[in-house]
Amino acid sequence: MNANPLALPTPDLVTALVRIGLILLCAFLFSRLAFLAIGRIEQAIRAGTQGFPIEREKRAKTLGQILRSVTWIAIVVVASLMAVRELGFDITPGLAAAGGFGIAAGLGAQTLVRDWVAGVLIIWDNQFAVGDVIRAAGASGKVEFLSLQHTELRDGDGALHFIPNSEIKVVTNLSRSWSQPTVRIPIDIGEDPKRALAVLRDMLQQFAQDPAVKPHLEGVPRVLGIEDVYAGYFTVLLQVKTNPGQRLEMMRELRIATLYRLRQEGISVRPSGAASGSA
Structure with a gap:
């Protein structure tokens, strides 16, 4: 100096x-x-x-x-x-020394540079964000932290995985865009199938307007029709398009709304022989 x-x-x-x-x-x-x-x-x-x-x-x-x-x-x-x-x-010699050290460090820390570059690309491409559930580098879980250098995942067992961004070659985002789960409803074989389908379509229209679930839906849920016919009952498929993070919750809410409406209409969801199956 x-x-x-x-x-x-x-x-x-x-x-x-x-x-x-x-x-x-x-x-x-x-x-x-x-x-x-x-x-x-x-x-x-x-x-x-x-x-x-x-x-x-x-x-x-x-x-x-x-x-x-x-x-x-x-x-x-x-x-x-x-x-x-x-x-x-005088910081000029220090800057010159820092520049030389930076070049040497860059040659010896190529992995770190690759981590930073990969981190920038992850953020730029919006591949995932904090709170998303992903599969990457052999681990899966919820993203708890994302930096330019590494990503932290918390799996279902509570273990925290630290993954360098350069090790993330393929990402499967389980929380992105939308999810379209299907709910199966068993209807008593003695019920009128056309009436049951009409009741379910009307129920789905009302379900889509429910203030508690409407923000999480993308469009109106659909009745896909009768999937299978078994001894004693047939199965009706209902489909809802929602945020992946709300997938299970929307399926539960749809089942509750369906059972409540079918009870109101007097439509049984139990096979005819269920009550006397042990006789």
Whole structure:
């Protein structure tokens, strides 16, 4: 280093401290503006029309978290270098040394660079976000953390998997876009099949308007028709298109609504011989 800040004349030292204060103030203001812009980006993603609201919320949180981290690191590094320079240190040799060290470190840390590049591509392509359930690199679970360097998955047993992003070659996203589960309803063979189908179609129209489930549906559920006929009953298929994260919940709600409506209409879902099967 070429200068010693302690050797500066008092007026110069005061001036340097004032400039450092201004640098810190500008860094703070810039960080606030940057975070405000990132917040606007998050709001724009949430207000979009692509996919379900819960998917947009997860993408907004993931992208916002990473942008804030990168922005904060960049501001701290730049402000620190400027402050050091104001104290009288010549940072040019340090920058040159850092450049040389960076080249050497880059050659020796190619895996880390690949992780960062893969992380950028994952975020850019929106392959998955925090909160999604995925299968990747031989593990499956819920994404709890995503950075440029690695991804953390929590599996069904509670184990936490740390996966370098460069190891993620193929991703199966189980929470993306939509899911279309099918519910099978057994109807007593003695019931009129046409009447049963008409009742179920009307029930699905009302089900789609229920405020508790409507935000999670994409379109009106459908009656696919009679799938099989067995001794004592036939099976009717119902299909609902929903957010993958709400798949099981929507199936449960659909079964409850179906049973409630069939009871109201006096349509039995039990095979005729079920009550006397042991006789």
